[in-house]
Amino acid sequence: MLVAMTVTPAMAGGDRAGTWCEPGGERVQDAALYRDLARQDVILLGERHDRMEHHRWQLSTIAQLRAHRNDLVIALEMLPRQAQPALDGWLDGELDEDAFLAASDWYTHWGYHPDLYLPILHFARLHGIPLRAVNLDRSLVQRIGAEGWEAVPTDERYDVGPASAPADEYRERLQASFEGHAQRGMGGSAEAFVRAQLARDRAMAEGVVSALDAGDEPPLVVLLAGSGHMEYGHGVPEQLRDLGIDDVAVLLPRDSGAACASLEPDLARAAFLLSGDQRHELQVVRLGVVPEDGDDGVYLSHVAEDSVAAAAELRDGDVIVRAAGRELQSADQLRRLVHQQNPGTWMPLTRLRDGEETEVIARFPATRRD
Incomplete structure (x- = not known):
């Protein structure tokens, strides 16, 4: 009471x-x-x-x-x-x-x-x-x-x-x-x-x-x-x-x-x-991944369905070596780079899968509510 x-x-x-x-x-x-x-x-x-x-x-x-x-x-x-x-x-x-x-x-x-x-x-x-x-x-x-x-x-x-x-x-x-x-x-x-x-x-x-x-x-x-x-x-x-x-x-x-x-x-x-x-609400972008520190970059332990990451053809177990042209040393570095992105922008990512590096693009929607 x-x-x-x-x-x-x-x-x-x-x-x-x-x-x-x-x-x-x-x-x-x-x-x-x-x-x-x-x-x-x-x-x-x-x-x-x-x-x-x-x-x-x-x-x-x-x-x-x-x-x-x-x-x-x-x-x-x-x-x-x-x-x-x-x-x-x-x-x-x-x-x-x-x-x-x-x-x-x-x-x-x-x-x-x-x-x-x-x-x-x-x-x-x-x-x-x-x-x-x-x-x-x-x-x-x-x-x-x-x-x-x-x-x-x-x-x-x-x-x-x-x-x-x-x-x-x-x-x-x-x-x-x-x-x-x-x-x-x-x-x-x-x-x-x-x-x-x-x-x-x-x-x-x-x-x-x-x-x-x-x-x-x-x-x-x-x-x-x-x-x-x-x-x-x-x-x-x-x-x-x-x-x-x-x-x-x-x-x-x-x-x-x-x-x-x-x-x-x-x-x-x-x-x-x-x-x-x-x-x-604050307009922030989300990649839609669970990132972890890895030996070669940032390890993605989970990629959410229907996320920006999934649309960029990322999947569980991938490693992100570079983001926005920067070598990744830690998961928190990736989080910081994503937070710096504005809605409606693109971020180039270098994906490591099965020993091969591939360039992919994370396309963030114009607003989080789209």
């Missing part, structure tokens, strides 16, 4: 965009909600990583919270702990955008287009809001998934402990998520996927606790992370409870069209209805 909040009657048939909802209840007035949230210890803001509208909502919510609390800290799922010096350099004004992306190894650790997140990072720098990298390196997470925590030496754990056992409902959701990923070419086992996700949940929770304990008085810590890490009180909230932190509010974005009362009551503390208008 939202404590001491004023609600307004819901519109028949659905609620308009720009509305805060109490899931399973009615619309909530903004001012009352923000006053209540300002008294929290931790606020979790969900997202779908590739949705610009979600990140605009996050920024607007952070701005409102900043108006109520000067002692704000923003924790980020996007970067692992070893990227903290890059965040500090960004906040101190030592790094511009390009230097920050390079210093943080953005394309290695995250891979989503930085323009989705840069407005929030600029806001933090403008107002001197500390930024905390709270995730773990991808290779460490994969190792935990494959072998378990016990296989990781203590001095390589970044002081993160094993995750507490998840609720059955959360485990089932993670297993279902793995099945969807597996259909798109991801390898491994369901149990390894669950362990990896729990490791991320625990790392983020412990990063939040570290931020709470860093000063004389606990700040308001706002974590930005994928909605799946917090929906229904599972994931990060579960791990926070295990660490003794109960004063947590989960806020989620939702596309408008349904009435507030139709949202499941245990989904979140509050949900914000968005327009879902694709015209305002």
